[in-house]
Amino acid sequence: MGSMTIKDIAKLCGVSVTTVSRALNNYPGINQATKEKIMQVVSENQFIPNNSARNLKRLESNAVAVLVKGISNPFFQPMIGVLEKRIHERKYTFLLQGVNGDEDEIDVALELVLEKKPKGIVFLGGYFCHTQEKLKLLDIPCVIGAVGDIDEKSGRICSCVHVDDVRESYKMVDYLCRMGHTRIAILVASREDMSISAQRLEGYRQALRANGIPVREELICYSTTDADAYNMERGYRDMKRLLASGIDFSVVYAISDTVAVGVCRALKEEGKRVPEDYSVAGFDGLDIASYYIPTITTVRQPVEEMACAVADILFDAIEEHRPAQHRIFEGELLVRESSRRLV
Amino acid sequence: MGSMTIKDIAKLCGVSVTTVSRALNNYPGINQATKEKIMQVVSENQFIPNNSARNLKRLESNAVAVLVKGISNPFFQPMIGVLEKRIHERKYTFLLQGVNGDEDEIDVALELVLEKKPKGIVFLGGYFCHTQEKLKLLDIPCVIGAVGDIDEKSGRICSCVHVDDVRESYKMVDYLCRMGHTRIAILVASREDMSISAQRLEGYRQALRANGIPVREELICYSTTDADAYNMERGYRDMKRLLASGIDFSVVYAISDTVAVGVCRALKEEGKRVPEDYSVAGFDGLDIASYYIPTITTVRQPVEEMACAVADILFDAIEEHRPAQHRIFEGELLVRESSRRLV
């Protein structure tokens, strides 16, 4: 049978729809006995309230939405976990929604706001270059997590939490230089990328310059596609290509730890030892970087702390009406087995 | 200003709401000029239709929902990717929703059905032991992906696509036995688990029996918590514990490849070589298993094919009204560097 409505329940209980609604929503000022009776009929008939009708009528909800572009990115997994926990602790409903690669996250958010009326939104992933005008339309507290810099004007509307990708990347490359490396290959995303990949590349350039090492374009290896720029296969493929090219280098710095894993495997298969023949470095500080053999030198982003900050800032804005905040976290250079001093 | 409605647009254009609705929904029988004018006003004012109102009124949508319990499980990532692609190809809207660990997936689905009226649902993850009664309430085509066996009666209502976890696990353990191993440690989920972990353990028991090897309870290592039963840290921790216990074994069979990674790392740190000192085997056939050093012996589940089957079965049910189907896929034993014959 085509699912019950609140009216059917009202009829079955011999009360009005208002009373049923009150029972359903735990409103005060309703007779305990009436309420119990209603709730029993509700569960006997497995009645489920229609959320569309609720959302349509309700002026506000108690939800916080998390929109993730690239939900398969392992970097976001601990973030999502922490966010879920925090949001629940604060007695909000946690709304997780994936954003397709070809969708505009703000458009998705705008629809969501009309539909579900969340109290706040967290954006994870994506590029995030939106006009302030569009951001203003959102009109509820927003925090962007771990997407690198956003432009200054937008920053007054949206909070953001991230590491300084240029600086952290600089840290890594500077370390490699100090270890005596001068021919440092880097695996970045596509040439068109304007996001974290571009920033990490900028850090690379700055560090080389600061160490008096010329930037050699042939050592910058761009991904041909944007889709798989961050996976193991990509690192594997490009590493094999790099080795075959005969280009000389002593260390490979990969845009992410997953790519670094592919790099290590390719080296292994070509009979090269890490770090004896080539050093390898990654970025992010994923679990796999510390469980791989060899463990992989990386820059750890403090994901859990960052996720906590995202939540705190959002709730500050929701509950205390605090203005947008920007928190930049310090990454941690983790020197591990995959890199060594060049003698 | 508090967001426009279709009425405002109608007023601005000097037409009725019906006409606006027609323009918005690409209905036939509307003057091209009127339509263009309306669409211009719509975009000038950045009008966004309210989905709650739409869903409330509409008798059906064109969406297919994918509900994932444990969205961070790397096993589901390629599945989700393929599903998204297939669903889009068929011109359906792809709805991805996470289900919290403590939520009942059917309850979530029931709400969703009322709210969004999808044409079909895919369930990934979770345990899936629901009464047929409850499943019947859903009343739209459902496919359960990769969750192992569901009980027979439910099977008439829901389709399912999976590998035979008992048989595949048997395959792995039988292989290990044939390689001369008799002391095979296994890392499974918690004692209470009734899902894939229990089935893989059953396959282990059967294979040992078939090979005339007694099942030794001390070689069965249960996870203390259910939450992290499948991650690297868990494998690492339990492996260290197992080594410290002094229990004798020649191979460790982990419930998943991620756990196997943790196992390998722990062995490495204790100065043990894989496979010379201990063999290691995993399950699932994740990318990392083929990129790890050593590459990890595993049973590959044909995820992409399985995801395609999920989609095909669902669309068969939606468009051709075909009854529930069950497809059991064959896993593939991948013998790799992490295991060896015991001499």
Added chain:
DNA sequence: TTGTAAGCGTTATCAA
């Protein structure tokens, strides 16, 4: 080709 008006299932307002 366009408009009028009746719902969709709920919550909010007000009165009883």
Added chain:
DNA sequence: TTGATAACGCTTACAA
């Protein structure tokens, strides 16, 4: 403590 009733923003007969 309860109930009538008017919205919420949209789609869809049906009428013009």
